[in-house]
Amino acid sequence: MSTSSRPIVTCSVLTTALLGACVDDPTQDEQSSEISTSIPNNYLHDNPTGKSASFSLQGEIRLDGEFFQAQGTNGRSCATCHLPEDGWSIRVETAQRFFNETAGLHPLFSLQDANVPGLPADAVDTVDERRARFSMLLKGLFTRNVTLPVDNPVTNLLFTRQFDLVEVHDPFGVSRVTGTPGSATGRMWFFRRPLATANFKSHRVMWDGANTVGVDLRAGLLKQALGNVSGAQLGPVLLGDDPIIQEIVSYEADMSNAQMIIKSVGALDNDGATGGPEFHASQPLENGPFTLYDAWTNSTEPRRAQIARGQALFNGVNANGRSCLGCHNAANDGQNVNGTMFNVGASDPQFATKEMAVFTFQNRETGERKQSTHGGRGIRTGVWADLNRFKTPSLRGLAARAPYFHNGISSTLAGVIAHYQTALGFVYTPEEAADLTAFLGAL
Template sequence: MRRAFFVTTLAAALQLTAFGRSSAPDTQAFTDATGEVRTFSTNGAIDLRNPFFQSLGTNGRSCGSCHQASDAWSITPAHVQARFDADGGLDPIFRTNDGSNSPLADVSTVEARKEAYNMLLNKGLIRVGIGIPENAEFELTEVDDPYGYASASELSLFRRPLPSTNLAFLSAVMWDGRETLANQSVHFDLSDQANGATLGHAAAANPLSDTQREAIVDFETSLFTAQSKDFEAGNLQTQGAKGGPIQLSAQAYYVGINDTLSPGFNPASMDMFDTWSDVRSSSRERFADARQSVARGETLFNTFPIQISGVRGLNDVLGQETITGTCTTCHDAPNVGNHSVALPLDIGVASESRRTPDMPLYTFRNKTTGETIKTTDPGRALITGKWKHMSLFKGPILRALAARPPYFHNGSAAALRDVVEFYND
């Protein structure tokens, strides 16, 4: 059972090659909550011999442990739970350095492991340990950690693994941008990130070689993943629609394209389903109504006015208490949906009011003003030490969303409807 599961999800190259396979189809379909998701590789078939799938550390993990094709190259709680059930939580994803709620957690029995890894099992969250930088404009005054570990030297930050696909559209690397390095290309940033992940997540004794780094980045940047079929609307590449990964791989992009804060910004950044607005209902076209609905949704995404206020990183930067925008004010990259420049924002996901009992809560005090903030994750502030960066996170790429719940950096939205309701509040 376990071996079949990994063959299906491309989880480990060693198990796949044990069956005599060294590659996988570049558009293999995986069923998700609303239809099918597919990945296309510009390198041809997906090379399972790539270092991405190899255990290069000391704990049995590979990049593929937390980046699975079936989950749009992230992980989902359902599939993590299946892996736990297969061997009682001994799979390489279950390691205490970052998979458990605390690195000191008891993992001696199956029941103990269920408790120790419940954030990973229930929300697909990895624990990221980062301390407060020496030059920080703030100090930590109170910690409420249900797992009894976090401190100023290492806060416990629970975050979703970002997909290792569609990376050709990145403007910032990692939720907090810590791998977006000054005066370096995104390619270099990804190379550094691959090395850091191997040393950290895989507990490698030695850095990756330059050859290994380049091979991993080449593999990742060749991948394009998108929804290709919807149960109600059918094939997403028919009647002029531009869904699916092959169309996505041809999408024009450069850092700064259609930037909200630059002249020439076009709020109609999504046009994949424009032609479906002209689809007419008929007894012969069973998908017509659903396709019209998709087209209406795209129009709303581009045009529905939203009064944006209280968003740090945007309202404060522009000096405007309220900004009239649309969804594409923050999701401006054409047909991709992230921000085309590094523009981390605080949309309130990490605020005290949205804290759940399974999340640590931190109280920070501004050393100059005495102002305090309570948050479950200080985000970019731990990288820069700047008070104004408290709880700022980048907006992720929006393609292949249905295949990789839950949503937001902390997995606080279980389904896409919950994301919509968050913005309706």
């Protein structure tokens, strides 16, 4: 497949989908001028290092379906936070642009996701107030408010939490410990990045696995969509067999997304390489290495050879005895085939920004303490060992959806590699780190 054969469509998807209008986009200079309710598979979207694309098993990428319709009263749709041109997540720059284009009145900036909950509507009357109250959204971070599962032998015989929340330091003053040790619960308020609504393979849903249903991916996605329509969109309470929900879930489940072109490298499916979303769409969920860039191993083009070296570093065992592939083991995707969740230190307090709350958990049996800016899987299961474990996400389409990790602590892919060196003891020379970064950017 060559780049020049890809169909070219007009206006910014973003503008069409969200504002219902078509605005000239000077970066898309080759494109003609029609308003479109869909884009073809493999349509190219600009991002900081090149172009990404999506490929839907439905044959085209519709921009007028239920995923793009506001389902409730706050004007938000799924596509408010999951945009095709942002790798089906949302980039910081996009959140900031939405703010600047609308003086902070875009539906993204809903009181539901203000830095602190429960503000009266007049708390965001002026543009300056909106900029201050939505400062976390302007960093691409969305609120989440979790109350630890109740541990009460009378009402919930089957559940025993292995730890208590004993201390909270929350710069926004929202989180708190309630109750006493032994029966303490607590309210935890933190911020997360939107995961991509594409490349679904493993059954695990959400950063902390909250919407996972057994090993049934579709059931998990249905649960997530139902909760979002009635929650983040302030819409009706629907049932799983509702056609709206079914359409939304099929739409995201059929979608693959990946980087397609890198400036100075060219198309990522050239000369035997199998980058891009179309190959991903036919990749089954199976345990295996990344093989996308095998064909470039002996390339005479230095940037291609570098991507192939990065792939080998990813697949191989590092000096610390670990392998990136050890956890990201779904072939050519990077999810975990079994949906296993891990702790890579992203919620360690040493990496907290000044806005993040730090929670202290105490093991009821041993008295041991753990600190975290989130708690991860453990705040859902109540299991001590699950604290700070998170979903192993797909690594496709990374270049379009910075920043990285559940809390956005790495703003670049080079920053991700630096994090693994600090947090998990991976050892790379500067050249190796650059190779690995180039590989991640080509996913």
